[in-house]
Structures are given as structure tokens and as C-alpha cells.
Amino acid sequence: MITESTWTNIGPVSNYPLNLGSCVKVGGKQIAIFNLPTEQKWYAVQNFNPQNQRMVLSRGLTGDADGVPIVICPLHKYRYSLETGECFTESTYSLETFPIKVDGDSLVIEA
Amino acid sequence: MKERVIVIGNGMVGYKFCERLAEKDSENKFQIVTFCEEPRPAYDRVHLSEYFSGKSADDLSMAKFDWYEENGVELHVGEKVTQIDKVAKHVITSSGKVVKYDKLVMATGSAPFVPPVPGIDNKGVFVYRTIEDLDAIKEYSKGARTCAVIGGGLLGLEAAKAAQDLGLTTHVVEFAPRLMPRQLDNAAGTLLKDVIEDRGIKVHLSKSTSNIAGDGEVKAMEFADGSELKVDMIIVSAGIKPRDELARDTGLEVGPRGGIQVDSYLLTSDPNIFAIGECALYEGMIYGLVAPGYQMADAVSELLMGNEATFTGADMSTKLKLIGTDVASFGAIEIPADSNAREIVINDTHNNLFKKLIISEDGTKLLGGILVGDASAYGTLHQMYLNEMTIKCDPIQLIMPASDGEPAGVGVGDLPDSAQICSCEAVTKGDLCSAIEKGCSSVAELKSCTKAGTGCGGCVPMITDLFKQKMRESGAEVSDRLCEHFDLSRKQMYQVVRATGIKSFDELLEKHGTGLGCEICKPAAANILASTWNLPILEHSSLQDSNDAFLANIQQDGTYSVIPRIPGGEITPDKLIVIGEVAKKYNLYMKLTGGQRIDLLGARAADLPPIWKELIDAGFESGHAYGKALRTVKSCVGSTWCRFGVQDSTTLAIDIEKRYRGIRSPHKLKGGVSGCTRECAEARSKDFGIIATEKGWNLFVCGNGGITPRHGDLFATDLDRETLIKYIDRFLMYYIKTADRLERTSTWMTKLEGGLAHLQDVVINDSLGICEELESQMAHLIGSYECEWKNAIEDPEKLKRFSHFQNTEEVDETVEFVDIRGQICPARLNEANEEESDELAKA
Numbered sequence: 001m002i003t004e005s006t007w008t009n010i011g012p013v014s015n016y017p018l019n020l021g022s023c024v025k026v027g028g029k030q031i032a033i034f035n036l037p038t039e040q041k042w043y044a045v046q047n048f049n050p051q052n053q054r055m056v057l058s059r060g061l062t063g064d065a066d067g068v069p070i071v072i073c074p075l076h077k078y079r080y081s082l083e084t085g086e087c088f089t090e091s092t093y094s095l096e097t098f099p100i101k102v103d104g105d106s107l108v109i110e111a
Numbered sequence: 112m113k114e115r116v117i118v119i120g121n122g123m124v125g126y127k128f129c130e131r132l133a134e135k136d137s138e139n140k141f142q143i144v145t146f147c148e149e150p151r152p153a154y155d156r157v158h159l160s161e162y163f164s165g166k167s168a169d170d171l172s173m174a175k176f177d178w179y180e181e182n183g184v185e186l187h188v189g190e191k192v193t194q195i196d197k198v199a200k201h202v203i204t205s206s207g208k209v210v211k212y213d214k215l216v217m218a219t220g221s222a223p224f225v226p227p228v229p230g231i232d233n234k235g236v237f238v239y240r241t242i243e244d245l246d247a248i249k250e251y252s253k254g255a256r257t258c259a260v261i262g263g264g265l266l267g268l269e270a271a272k273a274a275q276d277l278g279l280t281t282h283v284v285e286f287a288p289r290l291m292p293r294q295l296d297n298a299a300g301t302l303l304k305d306v307i308e309d310r311g312i313k314v315h316l317s318k319s320t321s322n323i324a325g326d327g328e329v330k331a332m333e334f335a336d337g338s339e340l341k342v343d344m345i346i347v348s349a350g351i352k353p354r355d356e357l358a359r360d361t362g363l364e365v366g367p368r369g370g371i372q373v374d375s376y377l378l379t380s381d382p383n384i385f386a387i388g389e390c391a392l393y394e395g396m397i398y399g400l401v402a403p404g405y406q407m408a409d410a411v412s413e414l415l416m417g418n419e420a421t422f423t424g425a426d427m428s429t430k431l432k433l434i435g436t437d438v439a440s441f442g443a444i445e446i447p448a449d450s451n452a453r454e455i456v457i458n459d460t461h462n463n464l465f466k467k468l469i470i471s472e473d474g475t476k477l478l479g480g481i482l483v484g485d486a487s488a489y490g491t492l493h494q495m496y497l498n499e500m501t502i503k504c505d506p507i508q509l510i511m512p513a514s515d516g517e518p519a520g521v522g523v524g525d526l527p528d529s530a531q532i533c534s535c536e537a538v539t540k541g542d543l544c545s546a547i548e549k550g551c552s553s554v555a556e557l558k559s560c561t562k563a564g565t566g567c568g569g570c571v572p573m574i575t576d577l578f579k580q581k582m583r584e585s586g587a588e589v590s591d592r593l594c595e596h597f598d599l600s601r602k603q604m605y606q607v608v609r610a611t612g613i614k615s616f617d618e619l620l621e622k623h624g625t626g627l628g629c630e631i632c633k634p635a636a637a638n639i640l641a642s643t644w645n646l647p648i649l650e651h652s653s654l655q656d657s658n659d660a661f662l663a664n665i666q667q668d669g670t671y672s673v674i675p676r677i678p679g680g681e682i683t684p685d686k687l688i689v690i691g692e693v694a695k696k697y698n699l700y701m702k703l704t705g706g707q708r709i710d711l712l713g714a715r716a717a718d719l720p721p722i723w724k725e726l727i728d729a730g731f732e733s734g735h736a737y738g739k740a741l742r743t744v745k746s747c748v749g750s751t752w753c754r755f756g757v758q759d760s761t762t763l764a765i766d767i768e769k770r771y772r773g774i775r776s777p778h779k780l781k782g783g784v785s786g787c788t789r790e791c792a793e794a795r796s797k798d799f800g801i802i803a804t805e806k807g808w809n810l811f812v813c814g815n816g817g818i819t820p821r822h823g824d825l826f827a828t829d830l831d832r833e834t835l836i837k838y839i840d841r842f843l844m845y846y847i848k849t850a851d852r853l854e855r856t857s858t859w860m861t862k863l864e865g866g867l868a869h870l871q872d873v874v875i876n877d878s879l880g881i882c883e884e885l886e887s888q889m890a891h892l893i894g895s896y897e898c899e900w901k902n903a904i905e906d907p908e909k910l911k912r913f914s915h916f917q918n919t920e921e922v923d924e925t926v927e928f929v930d931i932r933g934q935i936c937p938a939r940l941n942e943a944n945e946e947e948s949d950e951l952a953k954a
Binding site: 065 | 595596626627628629630632633634652653654655656657658660661665667668669716911912915916917918919921923925926
């Protein structure tokens with residue numbers, strides 16, 4: 001089945017401050033958005049923390065591991081790649097990632 | 112054609128011999144065959160008692176059946192060698208097998224010595240040697256209430272502990288006038304007796320059992336002095352006798368009181384038969400410990416491989432935990448006759464500690480010693496004794512606890528490479544060092560590759576110390592750089608921030624780091640920036656763990672807790688009512704904390720600002736329970752109310768809590784103030800603790816509860832209030848300046864070079880000339896305090912962060928609660944849904 005790609009507007013770029021995570025709700029899904037001082041700048045992954053199954057990842061610290069941008073779960077400090085969703089702490093976990101881009105003054109996300 | 116080696120006996124030593132020979136025999140020169148009369152292969156008899164505390168026979172086994180197969184060792188369990196023909200060089204077994212040998216190793220061990228007392232054959236008399244013995248004891252104990260152990264040696268005390276664990280009223284009956292007569296002197300034995308009796312085991316000394324009364328089942332023990340003890344069962348642990356009956360039958364030479372005579376090559380009177388372990392008699396001595404047995408096993412395996420090896424006696428030092436008490440002895444336990452040696456004795460019956468050292472006349476060599484109650488110094492002392500190391504300090508310091516908790520004297524680093532660290536497996540310091548150099552990268556790896564620490568385990572602390580030290584020496588592994596983004600330690604980062612005036616993480620990263628940072632350097636930097644400049648913590652919100660970013664502690668379900676400050680634990684009814692009303696309004700779970708305040712749990716992030724608005728309007732402030740900051744200063748009611756109090760501890764606690772509130776430090780800080788020496792505020796378990804005296808205040812520092820409890824050190828006595836506060840100011844600031852990240856004051860103190868004396872010198876005598884600076888920095892932090900929650904609720908920008916979604920006003924519907932004892936608690940995942948579907952299923 002082919003579905004048409006649907007980009008959802010999640011509001012002005014200025015709502016999403018640098019170096020912080022935010023959570024948005026798109027089509028019933030909770031998605032964590034991150035704004036980092038990297039070339040790619042915007043990242044979107046599931047907000048659901050697979051390790052303890054709670055909606056907390058948007059509240060994690062960000063940083064990098066060997067140059068790969070990461071979010072660190074605020075509960076038990078597991079590290080996840082924001083690019084691929086891969087968990088560096090425990091390889092059995094991974095996050096779903098979502099396309100995200102700037103459209104005019106707004107951020108749009110495909111989820 | 113392989114040479115066949117038959118090993119008679121598969122106990123710990125017999126097994127060890129197989130293991131050693133199999134390991135060395137890389138060319139498969141030998142075929143190893145071993146016979147074992149017990150129904151299972153070798154198991155760890157040293158830890159036999161653990162069979163009662165939950166270990167299975169399998170857990171105790173030295174090696175599984177697979178091991179024997181994989182290593183080509185032919186194992187016959189439940190099959191005893193009944194005859195040796197040393198001329199034909201074969202053995203005959205209980206099943207009638209005739210097996211030829213080239214070399215024979217007797218590792219027949221020993222049997223418990225059962226004194227020939229009338230009535231000893233009554234039912235209910237047991238020995239304590241095999242798993243089968245333990246099974247029988249356990250079974251019989253079900254119908255018994257009282258048990259006596261004959262023998263107060265180490266095995267007897269082990270057995271007594273086991274009997275007590277089975278729920279029996281337990282007695283120990285010893286023939287000698289003291290417990291453990293071989294290892295302890297009178298004073299140590301007396302102290303051990305007191306400790307054991309405190310634990311509910313009755314000890315009877317100088318008792319010679321003359322009769323065991325019973326009518327087929329044990330009823331009582333009768334002693335030579337006419338006294339009697341009613342018992343339902345008896346465990347005999349009165350020593351061992353070597354299993355030499357087969358050797359006698361074979362015509363091998365045995366000692367007058369038993370034991371197979373061996374020379375320094377462990378050879379019996381037959382040149383093809385060796386004897387090792389507890390059955391062997393060397394120079395009139397039976398070695399009833401596992402370590403000498405292993406040494407013998409190792410020597411014989413070397414000899415068979417064609418290498419030179421001898422056994423010339425062994426060290427009989429021991430360290431054990433008996434009935435919850437450390438007991439250790441090494442070398443001479445009394446001043447040797449005709450010598451000018453001296454003794455140093457600490458006999459602290461108050462704390463149940465006994466420590467004794469025998470030293471050479473000039474005080475430079477350690478000849479032996481006894482430790483009861485605390486044997487933490489054993490590893491070091493034993494090594495000093497074995498290696499005849501020179502004592503470089505006043506010898507009493509070797510057994511005096513130093514102020515920082517570390518025993519004085521030598522560390523593992525001072526030992527020569529030849530020092531044997533693990534005596535069970537004969538592993539030297541040199542062996543361990545070379546294993547580390549070859550790449551063992553953890554203590555576990557080191558243990559599995561050298562086998563050190565896998566026997567009795569007593570040397571594991573030394574192995575761990577050595578490992579850490581080697582790692583430190585090699586540099587890279589335990590470098591104190593914070594993380595991959597900064598080549599600075601926390602202390603260096605603090606100095607950089609203070610010296611350069613950097614006020615943001617971005618600037619710090621740009622000038623001194625690389626990359627984007629991480630969960631290690633970001634909070635550390637935020638903490639240092641806060642400790643230095645004291646700007647409201649939310650100005651660094653992108654650097655903070657969720658706790659500091661939301662000014663609340665995140666809980667397992669993603670909700671937060673709220674803890675308002677209640678200085679000194681003093682609260683008015685009106686304020687208490689406000690807390691109750693807020694909890695009710697926002698449906699929060701309430702619990703009292705250990706720090707005399709109230710925790711409100713289950714708050715959604717979005718509710719935090721309105722909750723705090725109400726609390727602040729009622730006069731509360733942030734309690735900083737989420738921060739690496741001062742938590743509480745716990746207090747008692749002091750002289751204001753208490754009839755024993757000598758000072759007003761509550762007022763002091765409140766003043767001090769307010770003085771240091773909000774200050775960020777390397778880790779959380781807790782204080783306590785007690786109004787008298789009864790110490791109801793538990794101040795000595797705090798980072799700083801104050802205890803009132805008639806004349807003023809005693810200050811204790813660097814205490815801790817938690818995982819490694821530590822009583823605070825007495826820092827200064829009878830201080831007036833002004834001096835007390837001056838010292839705490841300086842102490843805290845010095846800690847903030849120099850500690851590592853997430854290092855509590857207690858750990859900081861144990862690592863602090865010079866320990867307590869150094870700290871006193873810095874704070875009291877200003878030895879570093881920095882007190883003025885410390886005080887002014889502290890004054891700045893105190894002067895710039897601002898309640899960060901008040902600051903946050905007045906700033907709409909900061910409050911934006913608290914809504915769950917950025918693109919909708921909806922609340923997070925995944926947060927769910929269930930009821931527990933009339934309050935909310937987090938629902939287990941899908942618990943609410945499960946209930947729903949249960950309901951559906953029922954309908």
C-alpha cells in the first residue's frame with residue numbers, strides 16, 4: 001500500500017529552543033523534538049522510552065558520543081543516537097526516528 | 112603410551128591436583144584417573160555452611176562433570192579404592208576393578224575425629240564434613256530443639272552457626288579453657304566467647320564430656336565435673352584424623368598418631384606413591400587447611416611434569432568470618448619462648464575488638480598476630496609477616512584505625528612482586544601484575560584468568576586494590592578527565608571557571624572542550640557555574656538533568672515530586688495545612704522523608720508551577736531536593752523542650768539550613784544538629800554534624816548514611832557559634848572547590864591526602880592561606896540566594912518548558928494512577944487497561 005506522505009505543522013520554529021528537547025503530539029503519537037547546534041539541527045524521535053516504557057525522552061539531556069548527536073534518557077541515562085535511534089547503552093533497544101524540517105517559519109514533521 | 116596417574120580421593124585437594132596437572136600437561140603425557148567414594152565430585156568444603164544458607168550442592172561444586180570430560184580426567188564417583196598393590200602397581204576398587212598405575216597420588220583427606228565417649232552411638236550424634244552429613248543434620252533438626260557442638264575450633268563454630276540457623280538453641284562445648292585454642296590466645300578467646308554469646312550461642316569451656324546419656328536417642332551430655340547439659344542432638348567437631356587406613360594396609364609408613372609420612376617431595380615410603388592434603392604427615396604436622404593442600408597438589412603436579420618442586424611446610428594463617436565476627440591469626444600468636452620479642456595488644460571489650468601483634472625486639476619485623484572483631488588489616492599484616500617486610504612506622508599504627516578509616520601501614524603497592532596475594536591458589540603479586548599488563552581489564556577477569564581470589568576469597572580486597580592501583584599507574588583507564596568532551600577534571604574545570612570568569616557552558620565548551628557535551632560534563636559544568644556565580648539554575652536549563660531542569664525529582668513514571676523546604680523540620684500547623692490542601696487539590700501522594708520534611712509525589716510537569724505558586728504564596732521555598740545542594744539540617748528539639756538538651760539545637764539547625772540553602776555542591780549535602788550527646792538528630796551520619804556540649808558545639812565532618820555508612824570525624828570541640836559557622840563555611844567551600852563530581856564529603860575525605868589532619872590544618876590553621884577567599888566566596892553564595900521556584904513562576908519564558916506538549920494544550924494521557932492505601936500510586940504499565948479488559952472479559 002502506498003500512503004501519501006503527510007507533513008504536519010507543529011508550530012513556529014521559535015517555540016523550540018536550542019539544545020532542549022520538546023514533546024509534540026502528532027496523529028496520536030508522542031514525538032520528541034530536539035534542536036541542536038549541528039549541521040542537521042533538527043531531530044525527531046519517539047518520546048516513549050523503551051527501557052522503562054514511559055513518555056520521557058523529550059526531557060533528556062542532549063550531547064554527542066564520538067560526534068554522533070545523542071539524547072540521554074533522564075531516568076537511567078541510556079544513550080540513544082538522534083540520527084538512527086540506535087541505543088548505545090543496550091543494543092536491544094532502539095527508537096523510531098521521524099523526518100523533520102523547517103518550512104518557512106514553521107517546523108513540519110512527517111509521522 | 113601415556114603414563115597413568117591415579118588419584119585416590121576427589122576432595123578439594125584431589126581435584127586441585129587434577130586441575131593443575133591437566134593444565135600443565137599440554138602435550139597429554141598423562142592419563143589421569145580419579146576415584147571418589149562420595150556420590151558427587153569435589154565440592155567446596157570451606158564454604159560448606161553456605162549449604163544451609165541457600166547454596167545448592169551444585170553451587171558448591173569445584174567443577175562440573177563436563178570439566179572432567181573436557182580435560183580428559185576419568186572420574187569415578189561412588190567408587191572407593193579398597194586396595195593398593197604397590198608391587199604390581201595397581202589398585203582394586205569397591206566395584207572390583209583392577210586398574211594399573213604409573214604414579215599414584217593419595218588425596219584421601221581426613222575424617223572427623225569422634226572421641227570414644229560412652230553413648231556416642233546414640234541417635235542424634237552427627238559429624239560435620241560432607242553434604243550428606245548436612246542433609247542428615249537438617250532432617251534430624253526438625254524434631255529437635257537444642258543442639259550441642261563438641262569442639263570450639265573453627266569448624267565447630269561454623270557448625271554452631273549452622274545449628275543456630277536451623278533454629279536450634281545452640282551450645283558449644285570445648286575441652287580447652289578457650290575457644291579456638293590453636294589460633295587465639297586467652298584474651299582473644301574470651302572476647303570471641305563474649306561476642307558469640309551475645310549472638311545467642313552458649314559457650315561452655317574446660318568441659319570434658321564423660322558420657323552421652325540417651326535411650327537410643329541423645330538426651331543429655333554429662334561432663335567430668337559432674338555437670339550436665341540437656342540436648343536433643345550433638346554435632347561432633349573435635350578435630351580431624353587423617354584417612355590413612357589404606358596406606359596402613361598397603362604397608363606405607365604412617366606417623367605414630369596417624370598420617371601418611373611424606374618427604375619434601377610429598378613422596379611416601381614408596382617412590383611411586385605421593386600423598387597430599389590432610390592425609391599427609393610432613394615433619395610431624397598435618398596441614399588441616401586448604402591452602403597448604405593446594406600447595407602440595409601444585410608441587411606434585413610440577414614434579415610429575417619433570418620440574419623441580421618441594422613442599423617445606425606452609426603458612427597456617429587464617430582469616431574467617433565466624434558467627435558474624437572476623438577472626439584472623441597469622442604467625443606467632445604468643446611471644447615465642449626464649450625470645451625478646453614484644454607484643455602490642457588492643458583489647459577493646461567495649462567495641463568487641465581485639466588486636467594483637469607480636470613484633471621483633473627492635474620493632475621492625477612482624478612475627479605474628481591475632482585479630483578479632485575487625486580483620487580488615489589482615490591482608491596487609493599477613494603480607495608484611497610473610498615477606499618479612501620492615502615496619503616503617505610505630506608498630507601500633509598498624510592496628511590503630513586511622514582517622515580516614517584506612518589502616519595505616521603498607522598498602523598492596525609496597526609489597527614485593529614475590530608476595531603471595533592469594534594463598535589458596537598460590538598467586539603472587541607479580542602474577543597478578545603481569546595478568547593486568549597482558550590485558551585483564553576488570554577484577555572479574557583478573558580472578559578468572561589467574562584464579563586468585565577464587566578459593567576462600569579473603570584476598571579479593573587486596574586484588575581489587577592492586578587492580579585499581581595498576582590501572583591508575585597505566586594512566587588511561589582511570590584518568591580523571593570528566594568525559595570525552597573535556598580534558599579537565601572537575602577540580603580543574605572549577606578553577607578554570609573561577610579564574611576566567613566564564614559564565615556559560617557554551618563559552619566553556621568553545622574555549623576548553625569539544626563536541627556538544629553530554630550527560631556527564633553538562634550537569635558538572637552547570638553545577639560549577641552555579642557554585643561559582645549562583646545564577647538561577649534555570650538559566651542553565653539545557654545543561655541540567657531532568658531534575659534541575661524542572662526543579663523537581665523525576666520519578667519512574669515520568670511524574671515529579673515536590674519537596675518544600677521545612678528548615679530544621681520545624682513547621683506551623685497553618686503551613687502544614689497548606690501542604691495538605693495542595694496535595695489534596697493536585698491529587699498528590701504524601702510521604703514523610705528521612706530529613707524531616709514532606710514529599711509530595713505524582714505531580715505532572717505541567718502542574719509543578721501552579722503547585723509551587725500556592726506553596727510560595729503560603730511562605731514556602733524550594734527545598735532543593737532535586738539539586739546537588741543542601742537538602743536538610745535535621746534537628747532535635749534541644750534544650751527548648753527536651754529535659755536532657757544542653758543547647759538550642761533547633762534554632763541553630765534552622766539558621767544553618769537557611770544559611771546554606773540553594774548552594775550547589777559536587778553532590779548533595781546534609782546536616783544535623785543534636786542538642787546533647789544522645790545524638791537524636793543523627794548528626795554524625797551527615798556531611799556536617801553538630802552536637803551540643805555544656806560549653807558549646809562539637810563539629811563532625813564527612814559522615815554519611817547510605818550505601819557505605821561512615822561516622823563523621825570529630826573536627827573541633829566546644830566551639831562558640833561564630834567559630835562553628837566560620838569553620839563550616841570554610842569546610843563546605845573547600846569541598847566544593849576540590850571534590851570530584853558526584854563525590855560526597857565522606858568519599859572525598861577518604862581520598863583527601865593527609866585526611867582529617869590536613870582538613871583541620873586548612874580550615875582551622877589556614878595552612879594554605881585560602882580561608883579569606885573561601886569565606887568571601889561563601890559570603891557571595893549566601894548573599895546571592897534566591898528561591899529558584901519563586902524566580903521561575905515569575906518568568907513566563909521559563910514556565911513554557913513545563914507543558915507536556917509544545918503543539919497542544921492536551922495532557923499526557925499515558926500517566927495513570929491506581930489507589931494504594933487511600934493514595935495514588937503509579938499504575939504499572941497497562942495496569943489500568945488490564946483492569947478494563949478484565950472487566951470486559953467478566954462481562
